[in-house]
Amino acid sequence: MNRVGAHCYCSVIVPGPWWNPLTYELQSPLPRGSRLKIPVGRGTRFGIADSFFPTPPEKGTFNIRQGKHLSDNSPLLTEKTLDLIKWTGKTFLCGSGEVLKVSVPSSILSFPGPLVDFDSLDGENQQTSGQYEENFLYECKTFSRWKKIVELLEKGDSFIALFPEQALAASFFALLPPAMQKSALLWPSTGGKKLQDAWIAARKGSVPGIVGGPGAVFAPLPGVRSIIVDEESSGAYRTYRHPFLNMRTVAARKALLEKASLTLSGRLPSSRVYLRGKPRCTELPPRENVKLVDLKSSFSSEFQGIAGSLPLSAALFSETARVLSMGKVALWLLDRKGYAGEVACEECGKPILCSSCGRVMAWEEQRRRLRCSSCGKVSPLPETCPSCRGVLLSGKRPGLEALLPVARATAPDEKTVLIWDGTKPCGKKAARGLTKDLSGGGIVLGTRSALTVCDLADVGFAAWVDADSEVRSVAFQAKFTAFSMMWESLWRGNSGGGRTVLLQSRRPGFGWQKGMVLGWDHFWNEELRERKELDLPPFSFLLEIKSPSLGLKESIMAQLEKIGLYPMDPGEPPLVFWVTTPSPASVQNVLAPFFSIGNSSTGFPEITVWID
Template sequence: MSLFVDVALPGLWWNDLTYRTERPIDPGCRVVVPLRKTERVGFVVSMADRPPEGEAREIEAVLDNVPPLGPELWELAKWASTSYLCSLGRVLKLMSPAALMRGEPVSAFIQVAPKATRSKLAFCYVPRDAVRWGQYVELLEKTEGNALVLFPEQVQARLFWKALPAGLKEKGLLWPAGGGKKAWEAWLSVRLREVSLVVGSPAATFAPFPSLDLIAIDDECSGAHTWQMAPYFNSRHIVAKRADLTGASFVLGGRMPSSAVYARHSPPPPKFSKRKVRLVSIHRAHLFDHPGIADALPINQLLIQRTLEEVRAKRTVLWVLDRKGYAMEAFCEECGWSFFCPKCGAAMRLSGEGEQLRCPLCGEKLALPGACPRCRSSLILGRRPGLDILFHTANALLGEDHPTFLWHKELQGRRKLTEMLSALKDGGLVVGSRLVLSLLDIHQVSLIGWMNADAEASRPSYDAKFQAFRMIWDSCWRGIEPDEREIIVQSRIPGRGWQRGLVRGWKVFWDDELKERRELSLPPYVYLVEISPPRGRKKELEVALQKAALTVYDPEADKDILWVKVERLCHLQEVLRPFMHIGQSGNGFPEIEIWRE
């Protein structure tokens, strides 16, 4: 007598597929099944309640006698599928190393009885990295069982691992950032209980411990904990559930809490004995003019003076401006025409020495035309000076006696970094985008100048003020010897609004910010879901959402994007389910991103 099983496959569709089998198979075991003209490795979800309506194809091979992931990760996968509005098969694929999804054989999972105790939550919001990490080490030394410590970036995980006592290193491993053979070997080592400690970046989120006694996540409010591909897992959110499932102690740490943690738990802020941030007005700045640029570049006299003093004392200074290129926009002074990318429609920047147009989104490059396409005027100028102009200005201010460097994503490289750090031994100035802050982890910096705090907080995002505050706050404390570091912030409204927290602490910032978000019904008090439907199906999806009485926004009428505001995801899940059935493969599936905080 034939039996039937439901199998989760790593596709975008949500529904499981039913196959025929000659014997019962435990949920969580891998099987090889036919799908159209190919074969796929999937996971058995359950024995089917009844045969499918059509003819069921037969399972081609059963790869496991017992589930390879263990009960905790299996439950975690089912929870994540619902919490992130994605298929169970897709979650299992992201949770598993590539070799497991290729069907590589593995030994039986070592079963461990779950703890009877509930997870205990603790906070470690200490601004200095060295002090905070020292507290993690103390916890690890007291932990007798398995422990997982996550950092938002691999460089921080590596620095923490390097500073660990030898005794902890002997029983642990630094989880590799990428996939491949090293990730497979690490996965097997953890699964076979050869190590009891894993330190890593978000790549280690699903390290397959049979049990967990301690989970610590550092810099938990960092956006780097959110994965960069759909379904956009957040490591803190995932490991919080792991702590709940395993009964592990759960430590949330960082320089400040996230909105969700502060709203739910209100952890106490540390006390500060010294004011680190100096807020100065752009309106009282020196204005530096540049050929072909309509706006002057403002730099406050205090920032210039302190920069010269620090560089002459053979110390390193950073100037941060998140505007790559020569100018953020090119326009015709006569008729106001602006230049847009012919491929993606984004406003193009001036780059090089102002003779080239470049799209910041798709990278398209065009020569700057000699005349305006609309009125034929030759008066084409740049607006909002960028990093290239700031770099030229800094060079002129410092002269040839002190080195000045430009640093952003396109200029990064190990060789260039080594050369720059060598030159900075006798002091200098580095001008860069927000990525320049990564230098704080490997080089001592005495002064940071934020050239335009208002621009950081005015991005078209509900959490723009938090992102601006967090970047500046982190720059106060991140990295090597931060106690003597000085921060100078240029602003049109110094000390007002969200900037009050830069002087008085993150509690003041979150009290003001969350009051506003609650009034506007924004995360963390509701879910804000961005749905990108397949081309041509936006209206159909919008009508379905509106019929379900959901709050729907169309942020850009000419783009295939919808925003939905919901208090419970289960309601939205039911509306989306017909659009996520495998029968819709020919039409394509919506992509979903959930903002929780």
């Protein structure tokens, strides 16, 4: 507990984008982590007391205002939780205030009345201090791996078990012994009262363990002794909204602060974990289950209104027919939503871009509209080109909707054929309906999100219609993203490793595709050799910086150049640039002035820290 004399000054963390804490005067001492009601601008906000000092900071152009201690009998946050929030804000270059917003429900932070006296409960629920340790558990078969995790949790220590998807967390929770299910808590995936009640229950220590999605990492469970991160290499642990965090990394730091054991598990490790722990791939698929087909020997399917074709192989149709005859499901996977991946002008050649983020927009023919492939914004299909007013618009790169008639012609009339592109959420009712519809087999056309079908139906065949397209992205981790999806398609679900996976490629069996046969350690050895030569993560940190204006973008780039860094400006989107750095700490002092509260009128940059 951090107390000073009767009159003091306090540094307060306030939800918001600025990095600098705000200073307030207090009339009486209070513990670190307590809630405060403070004036900000013309209004008031709620914040968390961080540090204290007996004298005011050096005189500046501001007046120190009075903060009000609420009537709580104990701090809302423990010292360790507050330290985790501050570390996360510094590591991911978003500020403690943004992390506070996602780690504490707003309904609790701004609760008008006194909260529960947590101090009286902490002593009852505090367990013997442990020791930080790292464990690795990589097995391809999900339920075999989960059973080992359950055995680990049955030792009785308090735990937090994280999964990349809420549906996976619920499935794991159902595997727990009945007594453990009764006492543990399945962390809610949405906000509102459910999250508020779960947060309070965890803070009180009234539950021995928590199972949940990535957001459960901030569950304030006191004295946690074991933290498990399953499928730790999944991109779902990276938040898709600001602040951009990697929850796996936050979980590792939490285990270190709590002196708890950290178990990292999954079908394959992330690059940083592989480099650090050197786990080995002990399970390979049967060679006959991996089919690599040369697209040059396939026939091309052309589609009305779309420039370009989509090669389809004989193996695609023969394997589909085989599994349909067995009453199983065939997945046709193409990470390209809509009827065409983009729409471009035949006269000027420019694609139609999203007005919000500047990315290409997919053509949804069934709904006669465009949808951004990045942010999801929907807009009508224009009659003329926005750039040159040309009237000849055509699709490029056939998508899932274009494949639908082909799939329907392939399947018998009684078999279900549908598209799963991730644009609609799949709740429990929808999942049950899908399982019923596919009980006799069928064809599902989908993006990478359609791999969820492997948990709901008997998938006997998964075909990557254009495996090469998955690595055309300029993102440094494109090959890993492609490999991990295709490796997942081999093992996910209840097939027991008996599923056949087909990769249609222009260079079948070359490069990263060798890992599908030789294992993920072979893939990582080759991939890390290339990344080291290029000084890419995990050998450095890659920052993606989005500025609110071109002028501010140029100012930030100039300041980074002064400390010897070399920003990379791709030009599109216009407000985004990239820079590699040895660590986030090396750029904090340079970037901090751009996140001062005084810049609220001009806006703040948004930074994504890519660590692996």
